[in-house]
Amino acid sequence: MTATKGLEGIVAATSSISSIIDGVLTYRGINIDDLAVNASFEEVVYLLWYGKLPTQSELNELNQQLSDNAAIPAAVIDQIKLYPQDTNSMAALRTAISSLALYDAEAGDMSKEANIRKAIRLQAQLPTVVAAFSRIRNGQDPIAPKAGARIAENFLYMLTGKEPNEVAIKALDQALVLHADHELNASTFAARVTVATLSDIYSGVTSAIGALKGPLHGGANEAVMAMLEEIGTADKAASYINAKLENKEKIMGFGHRVYKNGDPRAKHLQKMSRELGKITGNLNWYEMSIQIEDMVTGQKGLKPNVDFYSASVYTSLEIPRDLFTPIFAISRVSGWTAHILEQYENNRLIRPRAEYIGPEHAVYVPITERK
Ligand code: ACO
Numbered sequence: 019m020t021a022t023k024g025l026e027g028i029v030a031a032t033s034s035i036s037s038i039i040d041g042v043l044t045y046r047g048i049n050i051d052d053l054a055v056n057a058s059f060e061e062v063v064y065l066l067w068y069g070k071l072p073t074q075s076e077l078n079e080l081n082q083q084l085s086d087n088a089a090i091p092a093a094v095i096d097q098i099k100l101y102p103q104d105t106n107s108m109a110a111l112r113t114a115i116s117s118l119a120l121y122d123a124e125a126g127d128m129s130k131e132a133n134i135r136k137a138i139r140l141q142a143q144l145p146t147v148v149a150a151f152s153r154i155r156n157g158q159d160p161i162a163p164k165a166g167a168r169i170a171e172n173f174l175y176m177l178t179g180k181e182p183n184e185v186a187i188k189a190l191d192q193a194l195v196l197h198a199d200h201e202l203n204a205s206t207f208a209a210r211v212t213v214a215t216l217s218d219i220y221s222g223v224t225s226a227i228g229a230l231k232g233p234l235h236g237g238a239n240e241a242v243m244a245m246l247e248e249i250g251t252a253d254k255a256a257s258y259i260n261a262k263l264e265n266k267e268k269i270m271g272f273g274h275r276v277y278k279n280g281d282p283r284a285k286h287l288q289k290m291s292r293e294l295g296k297i298t299g300n301l302n303w304y305e306m307s308i309q310i311e312d313m314v315t316g317q318k319g320l321k322p323n324v325d326f327y328s329a330s331v332y333t334s335l336e337i338p339r340d341l342f343t344p345i346f347a348i349s350r351v352s353g354w355t356a357h358i359l360e361q362y363e364n365n366r367l368i369r370p371r372a373e374y375i376g377p378e379h380a381v382y383v384p385i386t387e388r389k
Pocket of ligand 1: 203235238267269273276323325
C-alpha cells in the first residue's frame with residue numbers, strides 16, 4: 019500500500035453536483051461563467067439541491083422558505099453573547115452552527131424530507147448567525163432578518179442595520195454564486211466523510227466549517243487581505259513579494275490543487291474588484307492585487323484562485339476582514355448540503371487506508387523497565 023500525499027488525483031466519489039473538467043467549472047453541467055453573470059444565488063442553491071434550474075414559482079417558493087427560516091433561536095443568540103470577546107469568527111460559526119442542532123426538533127430525523135428541510139434552515143440561518151456574531155462582539159444588538167429579503171441583501175442589512183445599495187447586493191450575490199460549490203474540495207470532502215457514517219447534517223456542516231477555516235482553504239481570503247494591508251500601498255508590493263518568494267514563502271490566494279491554468283472564478287472577482295474600486299473611489303487594493311498577480315504569475319507561473327480578488331471585493335463592501343471566510347461559508351453551505359444529500363442517497367462508509375511507516379515488531383516494555 020502506497021499513500022498519495024494529500025490524496026492528489028484520487029477520485030474518491032461520484033457526484034452529479036459540480037465538475038471541473040479541463041479547467042472548466044460547472045454546477046449541474048452549467049458553466050460557472052454563465053451562472054456568474056445570469057443567475058441569482060438562490061437559483062444556484064435550487065440548482066445544486068434539486069439538480070435543475072427553478073421555474074419562477076419554484077424560486078419564489080424557495081425564497082419564501084429561506085426567508086421564513088432565517089431567524090435563529092434566542093438560545094443561540096444568548097450563547098453567542100457568552101463567547102469570549104476575541105473569539106475567532108470561524109470558531110464562533112462552527113460552534114453556533116453545531117448548537118443550532120440542539121434546538122432543531124428534526125435534528126435526528128434522517129428522512130430525505132427532513133434533511134431537505136434542515137438544509138433550507140442551515141442555508142437560511144447561517145447568514146443570520148454570522149451577522150449576529152459580528153454585531154454582538156461590537157456591543158450591538160443583533161438585527162432580526164427582514165421578511166422577504168434575499169440572502170445577500172438580508173445579510174448586509176443584518177450586519178450593518180442599514181438598507182444596502184443595489185451595487186453591494188449585486189456584488190455579494192455574484193460572489194455567493196461563485197463560491198457555492200466546488201466538487202470534492204477539502205470542506206465538502208470533510209462533510210461527506212462525516213455523514214457517510216450516517217451522522218446528521220449538522221455534524222456534516224460543522225465538520226465542513228472546521229475544514230474551511232484553514233488558510234490553505236477558505237481562510238486564504240482573510241490572509242490575502244492581511245497581506246494587502248501589510249503591504250499598504252501598491253509601490254511597496256514589488257519588494258514585499260520578492261522577499262516572500264526568495265524566502266520560499268507562499269503567497270496567499272495563489273495556486274490550486276486542481277486548476278493549473280487558472281481558476282475560472284478569479285476573473286469575475288477581479289472584474290468586480292475593479293468596478294467596486296471605481297465606485298468607492300479607492301482602487302488601491304485592486305491595483306496592488308494586479309501588481310502582485312503579475313509578479314507571482316510571472317515568476318512562479320501561479321495564477322490567482324477564488325480567494326485572491328474576493329479580499330478586495332469584500333473590503334470594498336466594507337465587510338470586516340475576519341468575516342470573509344464566514345461569507346465563504348454562507349455560500350458554500352449550499353454545496354455542502356447538496357453533497358450531504360447526495361451522499362445519503364447512495365451511501366457507503368468512507369474509510370480509506372493508511373500506509374504504515376512507524377516501527378515494526380516493537381514489544382511492550384513494562385513501565386518499571388522503561389528508560
Ligand atoms: N505561493 C507560492 N508558492 C506556491 C503557492 C503559493 N500560493 N502555492 C503553491 N506553491 C508552490 C509550492 O511551494 C510548491 O513548490 P515546490 O514544489 O517548489 O515545493 C508547489 O507550488 C506545489 O504546491 P503545493 O502546496 O504542494 O500544492 P498543493 O496542491 O498541495 O496545494 C494550495 C494547493 C493549498 C491551494 C496551494 O497552492 C496554496 O497553499 N496556496 C495558498 C493558499 C490558498 O490560496 N488557498 C486557497 C485555495 S482555493 C480554496 O480553497 C478556496
